[in-house]
Amino acid sequence: MKKVAHSKVVRIALLIGVVFALLPGDLRASGGSPMPRPSGGSSSSGMPAAPPKTPEEQAVDYYNAGLKLRDKALALQKEAAQASNEKDRAKLEKKAQQEFDKAIAQFRKATEKNAMFHEAHSDLGFALRKTGDYPAALQAYDRALSLAPAYTPAVEYRAEAYLGLDRVEDAKQAYMVLFAGDRGRADELLRAMKGWVEERRAAPGSLTPDALQEFSSWVTQREELAGQTPSVSELQQRQW
Amino acid sequence: MVVPAAHPPPPAYEWRLPPGFPVPRVPADNPMTTAKVDLGRRLFYERALSGNGTYACASCHRQELAFTDGRARAAGSTGELHPRSAPSLANVAYGATLTWADPRLTRLEDQARIPMFNEHPVELGLFGREDEVLGRLRSDPDYPGMFAAAFPGGVASSDDAAPPGDPDPVSVANVVRAIACFERTLISGDSPYDHLLYKDDAGALSESAKRGMRLFFSERLHCSRCHVGFTFSGPVAFEGARPIAPTFHNTGLYNLGGDGSYPEDNPGLYGITGRAEDMGRFRAPTLRNIALTAPYMHDGSIATLAEVIEHYARGGRLVSSGPYAGDGRDSQRKSDLVRGFDLDDRGKADLVEFLKSLTDRSFVSDPRIAAPARSGAPAPRGPR
Incomplete structure (x- = not known):
């Protein structure tokens, strides 16, 4: 069962990889874009209770949460670059760094839940690089590319x-x-x-x-x- | 009723493509397989595949000359001259159209029939001798097994002479299919220029060739307007690509009678469409391996690359006397893209050096596309 769920994740990941390659450059902020859950998911009230999420499904949830935080951080960085004074710029940049830190935490959880999740490793690398932690970023990218060269x-x-x-x-x-x-x-x-x-x-x-x-x-x-x-x-x- | 045994599909063909080259387009009714490529290679070099047993496809498409023949005009198995030169088959798999000036020819499977059955001029001279030639192949010790391996279904198509359901795979349709598969493997992308481009080998091109490269791609000379992309030719076709309309150009090579006419036996696209504006329009050939494919132009009427550059620099050719007298520069049918340019001798020499950097030595010596050795017979010396 676990294997089946995992293969679904991989298939979805591959599909997203292909779609991703077709996106214009300005839409490719870091490599990743939100993923649909592989299966299951929360049910609305009145419906039968959904089965507990597999680790792969949880990984996708963490990954998507990380992407939201990453996008927020990137928007803040863009705002910082356009700030009219140094004080505002520093403030916005600091906020951006905080969002990147939060994104890192989410991407790490995604990779812990699913160690084979190459997009999560790659986006972890992206967020780490944005915080200036280049050695850790390299490690994450290396891991992503060892999974998906x-x-x-x-x-x-x-x-x-x-x-x-x-x-x-x-x-x-x-x-x-x-x-x-x-x-x-x-x-x-x-x-x-x-x-x-x-x-x-x-x-x-x-x-x-x-x-x-x-x-x-x-x-x-x-x-x-x-x-x-x-x-x-x-x-x-x-x-x- | 005997139901033929189902044959498992052959494994997917593994392309060996140079960097920057897409997967070629392959017709759904003739998928690539190693067995077909092997058979097609053997047939490509097979002299028994001509009416009089003297000529092969390779007679006009010699590997060492980037699959051209070194002649101004190709000669068929009976010695009859073709009005045009044999074009290079390098990267022919990517041609949006095939041959010099026929927009109807887009599949190698269709094109291959022309040299086989053409009567004016006779090329391989198979017309009316199909059974005789197929008989030769059937009596060969190798071919029946190779056909059976390449076409395990065995059945010829409805456009073949064999009756439907004929289990004999040795058929004209399968000959054509196999040759087309082999031709799709004639891929050239390992020149010094490619080494610069994809291997970051800055020393692959001489300084002169690098200067020539800048000229080639410059707005001023505009060479790359027609000779573009990984094939250095016109529109390309490949897997997943949308169809691109073919293009044909009148380069001002002739201007007979001052009305833009070309020699009667070589009117270009006009010969197909009959439209005056198509007079003298031909396809832009690949410039890959161009240093090996002299003489140049559709009729081999220019001997050297330096003279080709003179022709384009002048903006059309002046033929001062004889039956083809006329100034191509003044032709009303000439393409606007051929407008001439000023270039000193050093620039012209640099341009030639760049064109030489498009020579792919591994392509012209690759044993995988060379004449195969025959079982029980010494390896042929190759067609002449």
């Missing part, structure tokens, strides 16, 4: 975690994987890389100026190549 949201966001740790060679490798398999994600990572270069120019990390410049040149070259190479889906949209 082709889950490109985790490939992309793990690369952003690599950038947080100045591991540019690892980030470049991830870009190459995405360029071959998921151009939308690859483009998104390239934008993140450009942003990261600007951040590091303003606040240098462990990279030398020469190494940063070399990486910046690489990003420029890849941007040029990507611009020259329409993806398969772009070929479909093209005016011939």
Whole structure:
């Protein structure tokens, strides 16, 4: 019975993964979107009592709760970026961090209930990365990708975690994987890389100026190549 | 009544696709299987598959030349010349249309019948000799078993000469199906350019080739307007893709009589539609392996890549004398995309270097798509 329920979760997760890959970039906040419960669920009053939830169903509930908190945190961050003064910005950013912390707790519970839930591991990584805990974020992404190696949201966001740790060679490798398999994600990572270069120019990390410049040149070259190479889906949209 | 035994479906075919290449479109009535690909490969190189037993598909589509023949105009099994050159079969699985200028041909299964049965000109010369050729295949020690493995149902389709229900799988329809399956495996995507693009190998292209690449993709030269995407050609078809209308272009190669006409035996799309605006319009061929596929254009009338670039730089070809005299630059039928450009000698050389970087050496030497060894016979030296 447990196996059946779990396979349902996996099937739903796979379906969501496919749907996810088709979403435009600005809708792909962290990789995950709310999942329907695999089965069962709470009953309304007057109906026969629902059977107790399986651990997989509970995991989906925790995961969906985490996504809501994550989205709230992202909205607060967006608001913070648009704040007119530093005080408001700091206040909103602090609130966002609190929401990310709450999201982390929910995603952790989801992974505890269902250790095979790769989306939950990936979104745990996302929330951890947003709080600046890059090593823990990497662990979560690694776990997600060990369960689902082709889950490109985790490939992309793990690369952003690599950038947080100045591991540019690892980030470049991830870009190459995405360029071959998921151009939308690859483009998104390239934008993140450009942003990261600007951040590091303003606040240098462990990279030398020469190494940063070399990486910046690489990003420029890849941007040029990507611009020259329409993806398969772009070929479909093209005016011939 | 004897009910044929049910055959389990063959395992799904495992594509070996280069990065960036989608899964090719495969007709539902001819799914890919390893057995069909193996049979199709053997048939592709089979000279018994011509009326006079001298020619194979591979006679005009030689692997070492990226499945072209190195001739300006292809020659059939009787020596008769075809009006056009043999196009490369590299990535032919992705063509939204096939051949140079026929929008009706979208399936390899349909296209393969043309060289087999064409009479004007004769290519493989099978017309009227189907039974004789099938007899040759049936008497071969290998083919009956290979056909049976590839087509375990055995039955020929309704468009075949065999009566419905005929259990003999050695049929023209199955020959065509097998060859089409093999042709779909002729996938080329391992050139130095691909190494730069997908393996991040910055040294894969010379500095000259990199400059040429920028020119190729530039708005000024506009080469990539027609030679685009993973095939460096026109519209593509692949699994799950919506159909894209085929495109054909008049590049100003001829302007006979000043009215945009092309030679009578090569009018392009006009030959199918009869519409004046389609005069001289041909499909943009793939530029992959282009350094191996000289001479160029639909009729092989340009010998080198450097001359092709001169043609496009000029915005049309000037034929100053002879029966084809005329200035293609002034053709009223020429595509607006062929507008000419200024490029110095270094730029032209760079562009040629880039085009050379599209050569996939592993494709032209891959033993999996080479002529197979025959049982009990020495390996053929390959078609000439």
